[in-house]
Amino acid sequence: MYFLYFDPGLGAMLIQAVVAAVAAIVLFSKNLMFKIKSFLGLIKDNDQDLFDDIDVDDSEIEKNTKSDN
Amino acid sequence: MTTKEIHTSSFRDPSGAIFIDEGQVKRVINPIYFKQYNALKSTGFFNKLFKSGLLIKHEELSVSESEIIIQPEQIPFITYPYEWSFNQYKEAALLTLKLQKFALENNYILKDATAFNVTFHKGKAVFIDTLSFDFYIENTPWRAYKQFITHFLGPLLLAHYHGAQSLKLMSNFIDGIPVKMLSTMLPFKTKLNPFLYSNVHLLAKFEDKHNEDYKGEAKTSSLSKKGQLNIIESLYDFIKKLQLKEYSEWGEYYDKTNYSNDAFLQKSKIINNWITNLKAKTVIDIGGNDGTFVRKIESSLDQALVCDIDNNAVDYNYKQVKQNKEQFMTPFVLDVLNPSGAIGFNNKERFSFVKRIKEFSPDASLALAVIHHMTLSGNITFDMSASFFASFSKYLIIEFPKREDSWVERLLKTKGEFKAHFDFYNLNNFIESYTKYFDIEEQIEIEDSKRTLFLLKVKHD
Known part of the structure; x- marks a missing residue:
């Protein structure tokens, strides 16, 4: 059970199936483009990126654990 | 039920609440959330997030049947x-x-x-x-x-x-x-x-x-x-x-100011000396642009707040903070003529800038190249700005551009016939108003410019 201390919005709950379907297509085409581009050698390393990827970096966790001890 | 004085912003989620105990922020967890809390703790989920720096660290202070108390790492100044x-x-x-x-x-x-x-x-x-x-x-x-x-x-x-x-x-x-x-x-x-x-x-x-x-x-x-x-x-x-369309590379700002290289160096040297001698550990730079002058301070600071009205300047500052991995600097956007107000229920959920800065009470405040904007663009009298600056920190480093300064001249020109209203804008009137609230510790003319730097100390009541 969740405490519904704010209204998640019925419309917002229902729509997520649609949003997820669109997202799947967007992500799929993005990955496809990435593969095509890397096959053609068009991918440049972008060192200028201010932000990293969505995944929580495991090596970062490991590293910090070691330095903590 | 707890009798603690619950923080006025902490009422939405029944899982627990924030309270202040002897100046420390603590969190009480209610039995309704025990199952979640214990699972997050025992599976190492919290620990992983602490290690990766994504979640503020906390330590458990006490556990009883009716409540668990944890204390998070304290954050000196909350920005919204x-x-x-x-x-x-x-x-x-x-x-x-x-x-x-x-x-x-x-x-x-x-x-x-x-x-x-x-x-x-x-x-x-x-x-x-x-x-x-x-x-x-x-x-x-x-x-x-x-x-x-x-x-x-x-x-x-x-x-x-x-x-x-x-x-x-x-x-x-x-x-x-x-x-x-x-x-x-x-x-x-x-x-x-x-x-x-x-x-x-x-x-x-x-x-x-x-x-x-x-x-x-x-x-x-x-x-x-x-x-x-x-x-x-x-x-x-x-x-x-996602990017800003208006986004342009910042950083040329200091080329545009009316400072010669020598005057710029002299100014940063004076500020550096004063902050070092004061042994200031916490500062706020109001109108601090991209943090240039705070970065020139050589003594180590625990926390420097650098605010500016210009989102791009703050953004540029923030990028430097990230690139240099600076931990002491917190840039944020603030219009000193209309600082963030208190909002939410009873106006007590998110606190005003004035309340937060008084609590933070920095050892020293910097107001460089900002008084002419406040006075001439914002029509803030010297008395009003002096009383504002005197309300939250013991020392004030303030730069006064005289009437002959080209920025001041430009601002005055835009006033047209209303210009006479600003005849009061001069060094003597500035000193007269500010000495009602402050004692002048030092006053130095910046060579090769029409500007004066003051080190002021708040008068005891």
């Missing part, structure tokens, strides 16, 4: 979403998505996604609502999805299409930009983008259609975990790429 620059806002949004993905992978969720769950500490965004995690129930949609759109995607889109000043709208909408309003404010072409159409326009339509349905059918909607991960990842990709 409407005080963030564009990239700070982006980082807060990405942090929230990162946490939701990590939570999902470990069978938890973020049960809410308000932008006020994030603040800036030690040079980066950190999540501060420890009790925002809950168990994931298979095939349920993300119930904080709409909140994420109204708190993060919405403001960022408005900033992209209408400029970074749109981020200030959040000070009027404590629960995010309403989706219907957001949808109407975006240009038509966004309807042709499938990502934006589904996440904003269609969402607004669905919400509109179902807003009078009180049967609680939300429970019946279902979404696979893979589907939810797709939403999270596509939001992350989109926001990560």
Whole structure:
């Protein structure tokens, strides 16, 4: 059970199936483009990126654990 | 039930609450959340997030049958979403998505996604609502999805299409930009983008259609975990790429000021000496631009707040903070002529800038090249600005550009016939007003310029 201390919005709950379907297509085409581009050698390393990827970096966790001890 | 004095912003979530005990922020956890808390603790979920720096660290102080008390790492100064620059806002949004993905992978969720769950500490965004995690129930949609759109995607889109000043709208909408309003404010072409159409326009339509349905059918909607991960990842990709249109490289600012290289060096040297001699550990630089003068301070500071009205300057400062991995500097957007007010229920949920800065009470304040703007553009009298600066810190380093300074001349020229009203703008009147509140410790003319630097100390009552 969740405490519904704010209204998640019925419309917002229902729509997520649609949003997820669109997202799947967007992500799929993005990955496809990435593969095509890397096959053609068009991918440049972008060192200028201010932000990293969505995944929580495991090596970062490991590293910090070691330095903590 | 606890008799602690609960923080006035901490009432929405029944899982627990923030309270202040002997000046320390602590958190009480209620029995209703024990199961979640114990699971998050025993599975090492909290620990992983502490190690990765995404969640503010806490330690457990006491455990009883009726309550658990934890104490989070203390954050000296809280900034709010409407005080963030564009990239700070982006980082807060990405942090929230990162946490939701990590939570999902470990069978938890973020049960809410308000932008006020994030603040800036030690040079980066950190999540501060420890009790925002809950168990994931298979095939349920993300119930904080709409909140994420109204708190993060919405403001960022408005900033992209209408400029970074749109981020200030959040000070009027404590629960995010309403989706219907957001949808109407975006240009038509966004309807042709499938990502934006589904996440904003269609969402607004669905919400509109179902807003009078009180049967609680939300429970019946279902979404696979893979589907939810797709939403999270596509939001992350989109926001990560989002840029300001107006964005131009900052950094030429100091070429445009009327400082010769020598005067610039002399000015930073004087400030550096004064701060070092005062042994100041905490400072605020009001109108601090991209933090140039704070970076020239050689003595080590525990916390430097650098605020400016210009979102781009703050953003440029923030990028430097990230690149140099500076932990002591917190940049934020502030209009000194209209500092952030207190908002929320009873005006006590989010505190005003004035209240927060008085509590922070920096050892020294810097007001460089700002008094002529306050006085001549804002019509703030010397008495008013002196009393303002004297209200939150013991020492003030203030720069006074004289009438002959080219910036002052330019500002005066724009006044036309009203110019005579500003005849009071001169060094003597400045000193007369400021010495009502301060003693002058030192006064140095900056060579090769028409400016004077003062080190002032607040008078004892």
